[in-house]
Amino acid sequence: MAVVSKMIPAPDKVKIRTALLSVSDKTGVVQLAQALSSHGVRLLSTGGTFKTLAAAGLDVTDVSDVTGFPEIMDGRVKTLHPGVHGGLLAIRDDADHVKAMNDHQIGAIDIAVINLYPFEEVRAAGGDYPTTVENIDIGGPAMIRAAAKNHAYVTVVVDPQDYPQLIQALATEEGQTAYAFRQKMAAKAYARTAAYDTMISNWFAEALDIEMPRYRTLGGVLSQEMRYGENPHQSAGFYLTGDKRPGVATASLIQGKQLSYNNINDTDAAYELVAEFPSENGPACAIIKHANPCGVAIGSSLMEAYKRALACDSTSAFGGIIALNQTLDAATAEEIVKLFTEVIIAPDVTDEAKAIIARKPNLRLLAAGGLPDPRSRGLTAKTVSGGLLVQTRDNGMVEDLDLRVVTERAPTEQELIDMKFAFKVGKHVKSNAVVYAKNGQTAGIGAGQMSRVDSARIAGLKAEEAAKAMGWAEPMTRGSAVASEAFLPFADGLLSMIAAGATAVIQPGGSMRDEEVIAAANEHGVAMVFTGMRHFRH
Known part of the structure; x- marks a missing residue:
């Protein structure tokens, strides 16, 4: 009462x-x-x-x-x-x-x-x-x-x-x-x-390992009241939850003005993606635009990884977010300042690199102090009318999966490496996602289409545009591996991938028409691997 x-x-x-x-x-x-x-x-x-x-x-x-x-x-x-x-x-x-x-x-x-x-x-x-x-x-x-x-x-x-x-x-x-x-x-x-x-x-x-308690609350402390949100007519604030996961929330702003709502959202997406490639395994770079990757690559040096990531789609990279998995050095900084970039985030930054980036005072430079662990659980949350959607972070790793070859031809050693690379990147691309990769470099990325066929075509088209821009004889999708973050429901998506030049496909499998898709792969001599795990991202 x-x-x-x-x-x-x-x-x-x-x-x-x-x-x-x-x-x-x-x-x-x-x-x-x-x-x-x-x-x-x-x-x-x-x-x-x-x-x-x-x-x-x-x-x-x-x-x-x-x-x-x-x-x-x-x-x-x-x-x-x-x-x-x-x-x-x-x-x-x-x-x-x-x-x-x-x-x-x-x-x-x-x-x-x-x-x-x-x-x-x-x-x-x-x-x-x-x-x-x-x-x-x-x-x-x-x-x-x-x-x-x-x-x-x-x-x-x-x-x-x-x-x-x-x-x-x-x-x-x-x-x-x-x-x-x-x-x-x-x-x-x-x-x-x-x-x-x-x-x-x-x-x-x-x-106590209670993943979904009866009552769930989310809380934080206001870190930044922003000029506006996703659009100028929306108000916004950035709240810190106290989670010490390295990233945009824990990073120190070395230079540049405060990050906007969109900057923070995109920088988080970029850093979570580049963290899929541990620094001890070698340099990696991810370039993000509107929360989707437009180029990801590994390299023998950080500068090479950046240049290879940029080559995938240098047009979309303009005004984007660059995430690095190792300390930003002077050579890489010299390359980055040649392109208009909103934000750079890395575990650390050398003094020489800081001096170079300082030539671009509006370029925001963040040092996160480490990489987030892609295998950690954690929670993500999204509001809906009258409620919260809460889930554990997508910490599935392709290295941990029991990959199953389902075609007559097994992938070559290099195709398997490229498959895994593409599938890692695809996990961070908005669904429907199609990612072509070759030699540790994204060749074409198709994101967020209602049809997976369209995603495959867009990624192929991007690869053709990149080849023209770079003066290559053919797009990198020729002889590439391609990843789909969810199963291929029909053979048409696969045929689009093959038309772009892919010779190996990695996908979760599990469609009612898996046999139809496998048969099409066999007909074209394409290797296909099932992961048993999908990576929807909405």
């Missing part, structure tokens, strides 16, 4: 007389306490915060003196007491509440400055199970929620970034806070506890 409000109007201005400060992150807390004290505010505090304020020479009262009860159980119990929560939750203009305060000698608390145990940091650092559990804050969220609920009278502050705003408000309002300010702080407080509990619940699901 819902609780009915007594409809007591909230006052606009509330004088701050007593403040409770209990923070794990001590950043700026002394300066804030000094500002509060200058307005004659009585300071209450707990544990480490009390010691910090006392050491700074501030007149501060330990919460234990208010509750009449010491901290117990290693500090697990210190603020869970009517002396604290009554002071936070009491409605000052309700006669019954005032009587209860007087009867039980509960003093009003007008402002609560609280931040929480560093659960996120402990989790990210790989803390063991008992340590991580011990860093689940109980009293902090309880006080935050209590103060936020009673924002008609109580100001709650959970973020050190808001301390200057609070100090300014107190100065402007002569030691008072306005209702609108209290409302805004309360909204932020509930968002903070929601994000905190999200981290905890997701950690439990991860630790």
